[in-house]
Amino acid sequence: MLLISFHHTVHAFSADMASAMDLEIFNKCQDSIDRDSEIRENIRNLTKVIDQHMRSILSILSTAHSTPSSSFPTFAARTTKSFQFQKEAIQKLASLASQHPFYKYNALWSRTLQNAAFAVLFRDWLVNEGNAYIAYHSGSSKPEERDEPTETSKENDDVRSKVGQLTSLERVCETLGVKPGLEDENTFHLTLEEYLQATISLINELSRLALNSVIMTENSNYSTPTRINYFIKQLQAGFLILNLKNDALRSRVDSIKYDVKKVEEVIYDLSLRGLIRK
Amino acid sequence: MSVSASVATIDRQTVTALFSSFGSALDAHHDARDRVIKASRDITAASKKIIFALQRVKYVDAEIQRDDPNKAGIKLDSKIAGDIGGLERKITDAFSAVKDDMQGAGAWRYQRQISGAIQEYIEALLFREYLMDRWILSHEEVQKLVGYEFLVTYSDYILGLLDTTGELMRFAITNLYDVTASGVVQVSVIAKQICQLLRTLRIGFSALRVNSSSHTSSTEFVKKLNTLYNSVDKVEKAVYSLTVRGSELPEGWIPGDDDDGRI
Numbered sequence: 081m082l083l084i085s086f087h088h089t090v091h092a093f094s095a096d097m098a099s100a101m102d103l104e105i106f107n108k109c110q111d112s113i114d115r116d117s118e119i120r121e122n123i124r125n126l127t128k129v130i131d132q133h134m135r136s137i138l139s140i141l142s143t144a145h146s147t148p149s150s151s152f153p154t155f156a157a158r159t160t161k162s163f164q165f166q167k168e169a170i171q172k173l174a175s176l177a178s179q180h181p182f183y184k185y186n187a188l189w190s191r192t193l194q195n196a197a198f199a200v201l202f203r204d205w206l207v208n209e210g211n212a213y214i215a216y217h218s219g220s221s222k223p224e225e226r227d228e229p230t231e232t233s234k235e236n237d238d239v240r241s242k243v244g245q246l247t248s249l250e251r252v253c254e255t256l257g258v259k260p261g262l263e264d265e266n267t268f269h270l271t272l273e274e275y276l277q278a279t280i281s282l283i284n285e286l287s288r289l290a291l292n293s294v295i296m297t298e299n300s301n302y303s304t305p306t307r308i309n310y311f312i313k314q315l316q317a318g319f320l321i322l323n324l325k326n327d328a329l330r331s332r333v334d335s336i337k338y339d340v341k342k343v344e345e346v347i348y349d350l351s352l353r354g355l356i357r358k
Numbered sequence: 359m360s361v362s363a364s365v366a367t368i369d370r371q372t373v374t375a376l377f378s379s380f381g382s383a384l385d386a387h388h389d390a391r392d393r394v395i396k397a398s399r400d401i402t403a404a405s406k407k408i409i410f411a412l413q414r415v416k417y418v419d420a421e422i423q424r425d426d427p428n429k430a431g432i433k434l435d436s437k438i439a440g441d442i443g444g445l446e447r448k449i450t451d452a453f454s455a456v457k458d459d460m461q462g463a464g465a466w467r468y469q470r471q472i473s474g475a476i477q478e479y480i481e482a483l484l485f486r487e488y489l490m491d492r493w494i495l496s497h498e499e500v501q502k503l504v505g506y507e508f509l510v511t512y513s514d515y516i517l518g519l520l521d522t523t524g525e526l527m528r529f530a531i532t533n534l535y536d537v538t539a540s541g542v543v544q545v546s547v548i549a550k551q552i553c554q555l556l557r558t559l560r561i562g563f564s565a566l567r568v569n570s571s572s573h574t575s576s577t578e579f580v581k582k583l584n585t586l587y588n589s590v591d592k593v594e595k596a597v598y599s600l601t602v603r604g605s606e607l608p609e610g611w612i613p614g615d616d617d618d619g620r621i
Contacts, residue, residue, distance in 0.1 A: 097558045100551070101494035106562040108497070112512040113568060183466035204365075243369050251364040266463045272383050314368045318377035325388055 119176075123185055126173040127192040133166035134192070137199045144206055145292040149304045150217075152210025156203050163203075166196060167257040174258065174268040182266045193258070193270055197278035200255045202285055204247040209304060212244075217301050244311040246282075249275045273329055280319075280332045283312050287339035290346050302356045309343045316340055387467075390459040394468040398475035400452040404445040405478040409525055411441050412485055417533035417548050431490050442486070449479060457507055465509045473514055479504065480518030485525045492551065494519070516563075520582035523559055526552045527589035531596050545600050553593045560590050 093103055137159045144152060173189060252275065253260040259269040286308045293304040316336050324330040350356045366372050420432040434442070460468060480500055487495050495503070500518075501510045530553060536546035563583055568576045 093558055093561070097554065100488075100492060100555055101558070102496045103558075103562075105496060106566065109512060109516055110566055113566070117569060181466045182463050183469070186466075208365075243367055245365040246368050247365055272380060276380065311368050314370060314373045317370070318373040318380075321374065321377040322381045323385055323388070 120185065120188060122176060123188045126169065126176060127189045129169045130166055130173065130192050130196060133162050133169060134196050134199050136162045141202050141206060144289055146296065148296045148298045149210055149213040149293060150298065152206040156206045159203055163255065170257050177268045182268065190274055194274045194277045196256055197252050197270060197275055198281040200252045201247050201278055201282045205244065205282065208245050209307065213303060216303060244307050246279065276329060277332065279315065280336060283315060283336055283339050286312060287342045290343045294346060294350065302350055305343065305346050306356060309347050312340055312343055390464065391468055391471060393459055394456050394471040397452040397456040398472050401449050401475035402478045404448040405482040408442050408445045408482040409485055411438050412489060413529060414438065415489065417546065431492060453508060460508055469509065476510060476514045477518040477521060480515060481521045481525065484519060484522040488526065517578060517582060520586055523556055523586050523589050526556065527593050530593050534596055534600055543604050545597050549597060553597055556590045556593060560586055
């Protein structure tokens, strides 16, 4: 009779079983399960904190749907503190996650990081759009954000005025306090797929904003929906370059066409009424 | 085209260049994943064939006497041994094909794709080793056999072990009969040993606390645990039948190939 302690109780196994298998396997197995559960629990708690800050940020940024474009930079600036808190929370997660292989627990924080990345993209887009709007409609020359040498023809001004900016993967990571991960790595990073998902979330948000900015527009200046139209179409073209498998990313990319359609309808309504030049 | 480190101006040129580089990264990942899936299929198929080959072993013919009657093992005939050898080579080749993909971050990135194959391979290893040596390989021993380049998770080991109990059950029932020198039909030693082993595993695993937050998929574990209960029941029932009715068999009766397995 062999007595093995397991689960604070003692189990009696017949002695000859010890020659057939390692009876400690049950204890080892339970330990492994318990350790794993604890790690997962800790990670989940950390992601909850990150999510909370993200929700604060998004509630501020959501006011974009009910304010004119010229105010975008102002209220976007109010998210700075929450971004800082979020960055600290992400650091905590990174410390914990770095102790384990990256993809072992990645699924537990993927959605959280994805949403955090979206918040950065949205905030940056709003700031850029707000500044572009102010510069464009104040009658001054080109906004300072453009790096490339500018043409002087009015036509090129019109084209360039449609062009928006998308924060890069590297810059999003910097804002979040995370490493970028285009290469396959085992340390904590934002994956390419998470960045792409965040970009699609931005497209979803902007199609809604296109609609609402028509309502909020001042002095019949409809540059925001026009710029969104161009922005989303360019991004859609980009996504179509990717070879996608039948996974979650693929179905979200497929849904971009509905956002494109929505914004096209806005533009159509406006141009039909002679409210914007086509 | 304008891509600074911070922002990408979203015009046609920039977008094309940007998403082309994204596309390359995604393609590399998908290719690796596809290779792992293919290797996984090959490993699974070969492992299943090994298990079928072992099930064809007639214990009474294959048994060899060793010093300790409790440890008596089998010797595989050359045909079966040759078949298994060939299948093992296929498995080794399949693993080699994805060795690089499964290094570093890849080990966990593609774990889900290879998990089933690893479990199937573990099943083949455990089954064979038990028949040969009457020993259930431990997790560490299995990891060593598979090779340290390939991760064998606790979950895969446990689920593979649970699958092995099903094969052991089948083997026990196929090799239930033993005929003594005096013509008495009785339960074979191997069947008794397997019965006892399955009971032990049942006791041990039914006490395991698996909750949904752990990596070991609890639904899969519960399902396989139920299968183990059924396996134990089947073996016990078969042993009981033979024990009770063995004396009722006509003298000189031997189990033949045309038997339907019942007494």
